[in-house]
Structure formats: structure tokens, C-alpha cells
Amino acid sequence: MEVPILKQGNYLIASIQAALSDADLLRLRDDLAQRVGRFRSKGVIIDVTVLDVMDSFAVRTLRSIGQILKMRGAETVIVGIQPEVAFAMVQLGLSLTDVWTALDLEEALSFLDRLAKAGHPDE
Amino acid sequence: MNDEVTIPIGSDQDIVTARQRGRALAAKLGFSSTDQIAIATAISELSRNIVEYAKKGEIVLGPVKGHDNGQAGIQVVARDKGPGIPDIGLAMKDGYSTSRSLGLGLPGTRRLMDDFEVVSESGKGTTVIIRKWFR
Numbered sequence: 001m002e003v004p005i006l007k008q009g010n011y012l013i014a015s016i017q018a019a020l021s022d023a024d025l026l027r028l029r030d031d032l033a034q035r036v037g038r039f040r041s042k043g044v045i046i047d048v049t050v051l052d053v054m055d056s057f058a059v060r061t062l063r064s065i066g067q068i069l070k071m072r073g074a075e076t077v078i079v080g081i082q083p084e085v086a087f088a089m090v091q092l093g094l095s096l097t098d099v100w101t102a103l104d105l106e107e108a109l110s111f112l113d114r115l116a117k118a119g120h121p122d123e
Numbered sequence: 124m125n126d127e128v129t130i131p132i133g134s135d136q137d138i139v140t141a142r143q144r145g146r147a148l149a150a151k152l153g154f155s156s157t158d159q160i161a162i163a164t165a166i167s168e169l170s171r172n173i174v175e176y177a178k179k180g181e182i183v184l185g186p187v188k189g190h191d192n193g194q195a196g197i198q199v200v201a202r203d204k205g206p207g208i209p210d211i212g213l214a215m216k217d218g219y220s221t222s223r224s225l226g227l228g229l230p231g232t233r234r235l236m237d238d239f240e241v242v243s244e245s246g247k248g249t250t251v252i253i254r255k256w257f258r
Contacts, residue, residue: 019143022135052160053142055167056228084157088164092231093217 003028005035011043011112012036012074013105016050025061032065036074043112044069047105049080059094066099075100075115077108126151127185132203133178138170141182148184149197153257162197162255165235168228169201169251177205177248187254196237196256204248211241 001024006013012035014028032044046062048054054062066076077100081089089096102108126148130141146163154162166182173180180203187198208214217230229251233239238254 019139021139052146053163053167055164055171056231057171082160084160087157088161088235091161091234092164092168093234094231 003031005031007035007039007041008109010041010116011045011109012039012041013045013047015047018050019053020051020058022057022061025058029061029065029068033068033072036069036072041074042116043075043077045077045079045102045105045108045112047080048078048085049082052082052085054081054085054089054094056092056094059089059096062096063098066097070098075112077102077111079104079108127183130182130184132170132173132180132182132201135174138167138174141170141184142167145182145184145197145199148186149255152186152195152197154197154255158255161235162199165232165253166199166201168232169199169253172228172249172251173201173203173205177203179203180205180248189256194256196254198252198254201251201253202248203250207245207247207249208241208243209245211243215241 001018001020003014003016012032014032035041036044062078069076078096079102081101100111102111128144130144131137132141142163145166146159149159149162170182180201183200185198187196214229232253236253236255240252241249243249
């Protein structure tokens, strides 16, 4: 199941549509690493609202996406982690470092706008 | 028990299938959505261990009744004929891993469930049994 990636201004939005296998997650990582360069994106939002399981592999892959995109000059925001999923992740002992998190798409967009302004005080 | 189901595990796609079947059974048995997701996440971790360490094995899901009080719950058996876990005590510590994973699999899985048993013999394989009971 390929994850559609939309370009919106300086940002990319990846909306996960269904459960992802490990291979799907790795393809998302590779696609995003390519596209932030092609579109000169400053931020990437990954919407995980539909995911009912975020296990150690999913979290590790999202963290590596955050690290890789940072090296490519973009910030990563994960949105839509469901309360039950957050609860299971905490019990499992997983923490989502190397990425930002926001409640939903709207919050993530305004966060990235604020981050861009703070990073370029002259503009 | 006619609700018992065996899922062969041999690829990353099987991990998705196993956790989806597990969540469906947990929902059918009447577990809350928080418990359904905890159970699905535990199944995901155990299936992942099978793929990473043993290459193949199976997950057996089914309803279970407590021996003492007749309490109802769900049981998940993860079984493989892989290399086995050399030191179970060490494997149950947070942060331990011999593979490239975060090494949180077993202790984290135990926290997600009520019961956790592991039997492993070097060179013969590993069986992990986890259960969750209705509250």
C-alpha cells in the first residue's frame, strides 16, 4: 500500500491510508528523502490517524525518517496518533524522538509556519 | 474452541495479518478498544521477533478460560523453531537486543498484557504465551 504524498507550499503531506507493512514504511522513508530534495520542502507532515498499531519497527522507522529529513533540511511532524495507540506505545516503552508531534494537520501546519518564521527572523 | 486460529508467520506482511486477526478476535470477545490495540501491538512485537530471529513460525490466537476462577480472556501463542533465546533473563531486560531492533520487544510486550510466559531452548526454538483477561 503506497502512501500518497501531497505537496502544499513549502511542505509535503504524507497521509497514510491503511495498515503498512515494514516494506511500505521503508518505501515511505525513501520517497520522502527523495521528494524533500526535489521540492525543496522545509517540512514534512506524516498523518498516522488510520494506524491502530505503532510497534517498535514503525517507531524506529519514523525516528529515522525524522533524522534523515533533518539532514535534508526539513522538519518532520507526526500527526493523528490515536489515544489508545499512544497508550500502547508508552507501555511498550517507545518514545517518538527526532520528530515533532501535533494533534492534527491544522496544528502541524501552523507549527511549521511558526518554526519557519522563528528560523528566519529577517523575513 | 472454534474461535482458535493459526496464522503462519514468515514475512513482514504476515505481521500485519496476525495483528489484524488478533484485534478482530479481541473485538469479537468484547475487549475495549484500548485492550484491542494493546493485544494487537503485543502480537505485532511477537510476530516481529519470529521474522527477525527465527525467519518463520506461527501465531495461535484463541479465547481462554482461567483455571481457578473461570475468568474469560484471550490467549496468544507465538511459536518458532528458531535459534532460541540464549539468556531469557537478559532478554527480559529493557534495552537488550541481539538484533537491530530496539530490544524492547519482550519486556514491553509483557507490560501490554496480563500474563506472559516464555519457554526457549537453544537450537530448538522459542514459545511465548501471552494472555489478557476481562476487567
